[in-house]
Amino acid sequence: MSVIGECLVAFIFGSVVGLLVQRSRFCNTAALRDAILFKTFRNTKALLVAMMILTIGFTAFLTMGDGHPMHFDVGLNQVAGLFLFGVGMVLAGACTVSTWVKTGEGNIGALWALLFTFIGMFLFSLLWSYNYWPPAPASMTGEPNLQALQLGYSNAATLQEKYGIPAIVFGIGQTLVLLAIYRAILRKERNLAKLGSE
Amino acid sequence: MEFFRKTLDPVIALAVIAVLDIFMFLLIGAWTVGGGETMMTGLAAQAVLGEDLQRIPFWTLVFKPDPGYWKIYISLGMLFGAFIGAVLSKEFYLRYPRHLSEWVLITIGGLLMGFGIRLAFVCNVSTFFGLTPEMNLGGYLAISGIMAGAWVGSMIYKKILEG
Secondary structure: OOHHHHHHHHHHHHHHHHHHHHHHOOOHHHHHHHHHHOOOOHHHHHHHHHHHHHHHHHHHHHHOOOOOOOOOOEEHHHHHHHHHHHHHHHHHOOOHHHHHHHHHOOEHHHHHHHHHHHHHHHHHHHHHHHHOOOOOHHHOOOOOEHHHOEEEOOOHHHHHHHHOOOHHHHHHHHHHHHHHHHHHHHHHHHHHHHHHHO | OHHHOOOOOHHHHHHHHHHHHHHHHHHOOOOOOHHHHHHHHHHHHHHHHHHHHHHOOHHHHOOOOOOOOHHHHHHHHHHHHHHHHHHHOOOOOOEOOOOHHHHHHHHHHHHHHHHHHHHHOOOHHHHHHHHOOOOOHHHHHHHHHHHHHHHHHHHHHHHHHHO
16 A cells, blocks of 8 residues: 555544544543542443454454554563553543544643653653663564563464464454453442442 | 434444454554654654754664654544544533643653653553554553553542542
8 A cells, every 4th residue: 555545544544533532532541540440441341342343353364364463572661661651641631542532622731741742752762762772673583582671572473373273263262351351340330330229 | 413412332432443443454554643653753853853863863763754654644633533523512622721730740641651652662552452452462561561550540640639
């Protein structure tokens, strides 16, 4: 696909996402924060449903060798980076999606969060240019590199290659785990409703 | 139109987004936001610093500023779609954080999000809507990080709420 075609597809997809998130008030931050603090799961359930559909869809196509999976080595930096991100999103009251969506609704606080997200990224670029960690994608090998705290690259496709079991089988397994979490939430909601009516 | 009068069930909204994300995965790649934001940061820095930006190796070795990077347009699309939704549902109006403490929290939160995304190479969207459904090991590592971070953030938030 041409660069213009890619940008156009991305813009159309983003527009539909923006519209649906705005109309549904979905928030990834709330999906985690509200479950932890208030024991409400409106957004958590939506997140789980999306993850179940995506797991089946992605692993089905990975089984056939189709799709464009993300390809880079992973390691300790994913844990540390998303830990900082998790603290930040709760403090800012918005994640990457809701900063754009709320900005589109005229929320100046969200625009401010977005601006400082960019500044945070620029500050990281300065630090990276000093210590060169985590390794740049060009130097990634896909193999574990414990000195650089990297575990390499693996996903449903590499599992299929390694064990000869179709990726979709692993996908079904993961979907069942997500479904079990979803059902546990429904049970918890029923119990809370029962307690409330007594 | 009913769609712009009532709040949509987020389960329906996210189910539709998930199906569209599968098409994206087949065409160019799964939904992500952090990469596009990083490229925008690079383009903005290039506009301000010009040639001097090349003195920061990150912007030549990891993210070379490129306005044709498709991920930028997902974010711009989200902004556009949300604006249209807000205008048509008469929910668009300027709102500001009321207290200085809110501005401070948003500033710290924004900085942590930006720094964290680049450290991890992923954001929350690529964690939940890309890496983990692909069963990438990075997705599980990222989920463990974001859950712990959200818990710590929630405890800080709770302390602030309790005053």
